[in-house]
Amino acid sequence: MATEAFILNDGEVIEKSEMQEYAIKASTKESQSKQLEDPFREEYEKGNIVKPLYDLGNLAKLLDMNTWHYRACKAKARDTAGDYKLTPLVDDSSEDQKQLLEDVIGDIDPEGNKSITEILEKFQLDYESTGNNALEIIGEGDNLKFKHIPAHTVRRTKDRQVYVQKRGTKKRYFKRFGVNFDLHYKSGEEYPEGQLSDEKDANEILHLMNYSSRSDYYGTPDNLPALMSILGDRESQEYNLEFFENHAVPDYAVTVTGTSLDKNTKKRIKKYFNESLKENRRTTLVITADKDDTDSEIDIGSDQEVEIKFEKLAADVKNSSFRLYRQDNRDEILAAHGVPPYRAAVAISGSLGQNVAEETNEIYKNSTIDPRQTILEQRINMIFQQKLEITDWRFEFVELDTSDQEKEDERHFKGFDKGAITPNELRQHLGYETKDDKEALNSHYVNGKAITGPLAQLSANDPVRKAKESEVVKAVHKMKEKLANVVKKHE
Template structure:
């Protein structure tokens, strides 16, 4: 029976079966490190009374660098939740909202940081939220306890105290304490010690923290990221990637198996095969290889000496890896609730259209909107109401626009023509500011205003014509 003694690789290298056996054993016993990054807080939990998270936040943060689909999903969700812009609207049941309060809110929210915009800060907080399950805003006050700014604190550097009122950030050898927003006590930023409110100087007191977490029933202190149920898919895809890289780095994929019948493959013959594939074949596609071999000493059999070069197919393994990767990708996207095309993935056989719009609407309503409301409520309750005293206005994030423009125009045109919508109602439905002209609040049927005399109709039509001309000039100006 023919025995495989060596493999000829794509790069022309000849590797003996003994080496392959040793390599396989090495991979089984001495593979790449699988250890989780060490927790920089491990000596601080008992010493400072901190609560250890369910999962190491630093390891969770590193997952972003391990999987393309996880990274893209986290970035997409953070942008869709907090990165599309924001606006202020009058609070419900407030008939005459204070313009002074609106100015106070706008002045703070438009300039919360000397280097970053509010959208950038919120986007960073939500990236942490999606990657580790927790997000942190640092709230800064001046010596008079007035809000003057906000910062983002990387979640993997933060831990919560067991009293639920204090937090610690550790970076390198530096340690800084923070307190829960609105806590009626001062905390020393270096020691974490409690003092009466106002007792500490501005340079000594800890800043406040707004903490949002992705709820899990397993912890009262921290959240967990959406990716956790699909952690196996992330790690499995990483193993697939490392296997392929390792195999390529260690002599690539075997292209041929060399079998010898009736003789042993000696060192000289192995060198001939190596030279043929590394040099001769590269020089000419018509090179001829002449091999000689002799029977092993004491071998008296009459079996002829034969060489056989057989190409090794890797199609099945590669196809399995492709299917494995696709399954992992789908599981990651499912855990995040992100439609494939929003994560930059084109799925064969899916043409988009109404299906894509429906998927986006489901994603918007079930994933994006609830998390927008979570962050909006924190900003409204703590920053605007408690921090700035703004009660007449509420903060809102802009949402993904999933509307079909042509269908929307047809819908509004029908509502206007049948008298259900006034011109101002059409504008507001489109997200535009209403106009102050009183005729813009009238309802029309087939172009004629309701509840108006003939004289009034003529005056209104002239007014609407003049208004139309002004709108055309404004739209075409410049």
């Protein structure tokens, strides 16, 4: 006779027959999901609000589940909306318009504690994580304000002109930017333009969506094709965590032959796994058992021995389990986002040559960041043109700098040695002011010898020429040494 039992995480010993009985009972129970219901569920049933392809709240939660997904979304948001500049559109651009634009941008947050960069980075982060974003446009003229609205709290109506935000039991309505009617911000009732007061009229909303061919109302995030990698990576982490929480003790099956598994034996097994083993991982479990004289299947007079076996149910977990699996997940997630590894704080040594890395960085800028900046710039400028009547100036994001500064500096020093640039041009590149010594600093040099300018007209052995050339070469070498020391200090 053999008795099979399972040891649970808490050390509880359950015989197989009990587990089967429990499984039958559990299968008859209604499945109880612990997920929060979509707050718009009733609104969908009424038929006016359109349901997204994927729950926006759950898409937003993915940021908390995976490091690489989070870093990629943050990198794209910051690289897109990290900094800005104002560019004139005409030769005689209005300084009054520029001043108005600067004043509005400087005080764009209605609460007065966030910059336009902070607001737009949040706006763009929603775009990367959910495929949608929402920006509330408040007032106009010098009272124009922007406020970020979390995208997962907003839904669209079927007419595409109205947006609804819901948090808890509260609901607010917004108009699509550019519509020509009034909308009550609480009831959602439409009125002819100009009929409602500013206090009752809903604010406008700017909504961008990452286009999906499956929906005319909502976008989808870039990471969606890598969703299984995000979830699989999470499962592997939880598996390892549970393994170590159990002090690296694998699942065991206990087989008892020759007797039944009595209460005292169960109690000792549970105490060993739940207490002794967790306090001292090198303890030994000793179990004694008598033959079960009440069992009719066992011949009391026989020589059958009592035997208790512990068998692992799972294979041994090796060091760094799932490491390669997690690397594959990471690579797929970053590929779906179109983000180079180093932009997501991933250091991969020896896998890419310098030229390949530079090309990857440039591809990221041209194919991922530039299009996002262009779209967002166009929308922001539409708002400024309509609300501020700005016609002479353009709001622009600063382009992502993909250059290798050290390589650029080295290229300029080589340019000086080969006669491609003058000492003053080299100084200007390195951030120094140019000097008025036109005779020496505006000439070109090859291997330390002037080839243009007044010095080149003098004899090669002229002491004035030789002194000036030596002075220029020493100055350039001094700048190079100073720059090398700065780089070394920061390595």
